[in-house]
Amino acid sequence: xxxxxxxxxxxxxxxxxxxxxxxxxxxxxxxxxxxxxxxxxxxxxxxxxxxxxxxxxxxxxxxxxxxxxxxxxxxxxxxxxxxxxxxxxxxxxxxxxxxxxxxxxxxxxxxxxxxxxxxxxxxxxxx
Amino acid sequence: xxxxxxxxxxxxxxxxxxxxxxxxxxxxxxxxxxxxxxxxxxxxxxxxxxxxxxxxxxxxxxxxxxxxxxxxxxxxxxxxxxxxxxxxxxxxxxxxxxxxxxxxxxxxxxxxxxxxxxxxxxxxxxx
Numbered sequence: 001x002x003x004x005x006x007x008x009x010x011x012x013x014x015x016x017x018x019x020x021x022x023x024x025x026x027x028x029x030x031x032x033x034x035x036x037x038x039x040x041x042x043x044x045x046x047x048x049x050x051x052x053x054x055x056x057x058x059x060x061x062x063x064x065x066x067x068x069x070x071x072x073x074x075x076x077x078x079x080x081x082x083x084x085x086x087x088x089x090x091x092x093x094x095x096x097x098x099x100x101x102x103x104x105x106x107x108x109x110x111x112x113x114x115x116x117x118x119x120x121x122x123x124x125x126x127x
Numbered sequence: 128x129x130x131x132x133x134x135x136x137x138x139x140x141x142x143x144x145x146x147x148x149x150x151x152x153x154x155x156x157x158x159x160x161x162x163x164x165x166x167x168x169x170x171x172x173x174x175x176x177x178x179x180x181x182x183x184x185x186x187x188x189x190x191x192x193x194x195x196x197x198x199x200x201x202x203x204x205x206x207x208x209x210x211x212x213x214x215x216x217x218x219x220x221x222x223x224x225x226x227x228x229x230x231x232x233x234x235x236x237x238x239x240x241x242x243x244x245x246x247x248x249x250x251x252x253x254x
Contacts, residue, residue: 001128004144006174008232017131047133105135 003028005035011043011112012036012074013105017050025061032065036072043112044069047105049080054088063094070098075115077101079108130155132162138170138239139163139201140232144177152188159192163199170239171196174232176207181215190221197225202242204228206235 003024006013012035020028032044046062048054054062066076077100081089089096100115102108130151133140139162147155159171173189175181181189193203204227208216216223227242229235 001145004131004142006133006140006142006232008140008236013133013135015131015133018128105133109135 002031005031007035007039007041010039010041011045011109012039012041013045013047015047015050015105019051019053020058020061022057022061025058029061029065029068033068033072036069036074042074043116044074044076045079045105045108045112046076047079047108048082048085049104051080052082052084054085056088056092059089059092059094063089063096066099067095075100075112077108077112077115079103079105129158132158134162134166134168137166137168138172138236139166139168140172140174142174142177142232146178146180147185147188149184149188152185156188156192156195160195160199163196163201169201170243171201171203172206172232172235172239173203174206174235175209175212176231178207179209179211181212183215183219186216186219186221190216190223193226194222202227202239204235204239204242206230206232 001024003014003016012032014028014032035041036044069076076098078096079102081101100108100111102111128151130141130143130147139159141155141159162168163171196203203225205223206229208228227235227238229238
């Protein structure tokens with residue numbers, strides 16, 4: 001089973017809601033890059049809210065996919081990083097220089113819009 | 128592995144990108160109703176773009192989950208129904224009276240906004 005990648009306007013949105021095994025993580029990396037190529041999306045949002053643990057392999061894949069997406073011209077936003085995940089990422093030295101982070105998906109979209117200088121959605125306060 | 132349910136503003140968005148087995152479909156039904164209850168979302172978008180075949184059990188679960196979500200006060204939009212899926216749903220008599228449909232996710236969001244008379248996103252043309 002692969003991780004669904006959702007295209008909404010010019011962004012790709014991925015919500016990772018379970019611990020990934022190595023195979024799934026690699027397939028995700030491949031799928032995301034293919035989808036970027038296919039759709040010409042210029043922003044990627046990866047939501048990790050439901051993930052409270054990340055191992056070194058997955059951290060590396062995540063770091064790599066961010067670098068690869070940047071190379072392909074897309075900005076990446078990671079949202080909902082939990083404390084233990086933040087610790088793991090820093091301790092493993094995963095490079096997150098070109099990554100925008102945000103507390104949740106809505107704030108992530110806002111940050112991405114600011115970063116890209118565009119406004120496909122003008123978000124007002126939810127009803 | 129469960130189907131990720133993404134909360135964006137007051138909507139839940141689900142992209143089903145592979146054929147579901149019976150167990151996953153039932154877990155999805157349960158997860159979606161729980162998430163509706165937890166979040167108080169008032170709209171649900173289910174995207175079936177990647178699904179080109181649906182069996183009778185999954186069609187029934189889908190019909191049921193729509194009725195249940197309606198009972199809980201949420202509007203449901205189904206997007207990207209492919210020809211073979213449309214045929215199956217009609218032939219099996221799955222009730223879709225209270226369902227809004229749309230070609231893709233963006234149009235689905237627009238229809239949901241119109242139906243609910245609200246506008247959490249004001250979508251302009253993507254850059």
